[in-house]
Amino acid sequence: MKARILYTKPSVTELEVGYATDATRNGWGERCYDYIHRFEAQFREHLGVRHAIATSSATGALHMGMAALGIGPGDEVILADTNWIASAAPIVHLGATPVFVDILADSWCLDPALVERAITPRTKAILAVHLYGNLCEMDALRAIGTAHGLPVIEDAAEALGSVWHGRRAGSMGAFGAFSFHGTKTLTTGEGGMFVTNDDALFDTVNTLSNHGRARGQARQFWPDMVGYKYKMSNVQAAIGCGQMERIGELVARKRAIFHRYRALLAGCDGIALNPEPAGCENGAWMPTAVFAPATGVTREALQAAFAAENIDARVFFHPLSSLPVLGGHAGQPLAAGIAARAINLPSYHDMTDEEQQRVAAVLRGMRHG
Numbered sequence: 001m002k003a004r005i006l007y008t009k010p011s012v013t014e015l016e017v018g019y020a021t022d023a024t025r026n027g028w029g030e031r032c033y034d035y036i037h038r039f040e041a042q043f044r045e046h047l048g049v050r051h052a053i054a055t056s057s058a059t060g061a062l063h064m065g066m067a068a069l070g071i072g073p074g075d076e077v078i079l080a081d082t083n084w085i086a087s088a089a090p091i092v093h094l095g096a097t098p099v100f101v102d103i104l105a106d107s108w109c110l111d112p113a114l115v116e117r118a119i120t121p122r123t124k125a126i127l128a129v130h131l132y133g134n135l136c137e138m139d140a141l142r143a144i145g146t147a148h149g150l151p152v153i154e155d156a157a158e159a160l161g162s163v164w165h166g167r168r169a170g171s172m173g174a175f176g177a178f179s180f181h182g183t184k185t186l187t188t189g190e191g192g193m194f195v196t197n198d199d200a201l202f203d204t205v206n207t208l209s210n211h212g213r214a215r216g217q218a219r220q221f222w223p224d225m226v227g228y229k230y231k232m233s234n235v236q237a238a239i240g241c242g243q244m245e246r247i248g249e250l251v252a253r254k255r256a257i258f259h260r261y262r263a264l265l266a267g268c269d270g271i272a273l274n275p276e277p278a279g280c281e282n283g284a285w286m287p288t289a290v291f292a293p294a295t296g297v298t299r300e301a302l303q304a305a306f307a308a309e310n311i312d313a314r315v316f317f318h319p320l321s322s323l324p325v326l327g328g329h330a331g332q333p334l335a336a337g338i339a340a341r342a343i344n345l346p347s348y349h350d351m352t353d354e355e356q357q358r359v360a361a362v363l364r365g366m367r368h369g
């Protein structure tokens with residue numbers, strides 16, 4: 001059996017270990033927020049936003065942000081059918097209804113024309129998820145949002161390092177959410193970030209994130225609203241501080257792996273990788289190969305071929321509307337069609353060129369039966 005190729009694995013150096021050790025030894029009492037504040041400041045600066053709140057997950061950041069926007073029972077939030085359930089779960093938890101629209105054939109992100117058609121009097125927000133690092137059509141979505149008075153939320157959990165015409169993913173909407181789960185480009189084990197340029201929204205989420213205790217509240221143990229507990233710990237933030245010092249390197253490596261796959265598959269008809277349109281940079285969190293219908297290649301055939309080579313490749317997200325827990329429908333046509341002939345490729349920081357060649361060889365081999 002050939003050596004196993006993992007699909008993700010974090011890159012953690014002595015820098016992160018040093019900070020985490022310091023936080024573990026000394027980051028208590030008066031210093032229990034030091035790394036958290038430092039991590040938030042690094043993130044604000046990197047993204048170019050006014051406010052950042054470190055959270056225990058991206059799901060928590062989305063949940064609090066949507067709650068602060070007033071999303072609740074009877075409301076609808078529009079998002080792409082192709083997504084991980086973490087983007088939809090907070091909508092359901094708030095008593096609102098996720099409305100799934102189909103994706104664009106090239107970016108695999110929500111189709112703005114279908115978003116506009118899905119708007120009803122109950123629509124409360126548009127959730128733009130930058131899938132696998134690919135960017136949503138932010139100009140079109142923001143124009144629709146402005147025309148209908150709807151906030152555009154960015155789930156940038158997969159889009160650290162992605163840039164839309166000079167602006168970083170997550171910095172363009174009413175608020176943005178990031179994930180630092182162990183599979184993501186930057187990791188703190190588990191963790192996330194809420195970001196916004198809206199002072200009032202920041203104040204509300206800040207209060208919600210602290211068990212409902214407002215910043216200016218002088219009375220002890222006196223919540224101003226019923227909040228949440230989605231805070232990041234100082235030890236996790238210490239790891240994040242080290243990762244942020246290496247953010248350029250972490251993103252550059254993801255992009256290099258992605259571009260290497262593009263080179264290895266150049267001239268190979270019938271395989272589309274993540275797009276990188278003019279004016280955009282793809283943070284390339286998850287290089288993904290989609291086979292053209294004419295190739296006849298299926299997800300099941302891809303899974304079998306990669307398993308035979310001991311390579312950990314993962315399936316493309318199932319349409320959320322096809323999950324029994326979210327309706328169990330057929331799924332939107334493109335969301336279902338693309339998922340049936342696509343695969344996520346390994347892309348961890350320390351992967352070797354020889355490993356990338358093994359992955360590319362499997363993809364090329366699919367096309368000759």
Ligand SMILES: *Cc1c(COP(=O)(O)O)cnc(C)c1O
Pocket residue numbers: 056057058059060084086087129155156157158178179180181191192
């Ligand atoms: C990973 C991910 C999440 C969830 O992140 P957690 O930190 O695990 O909550 C949400 N949305 C997208 C698009 C993701 O990829």
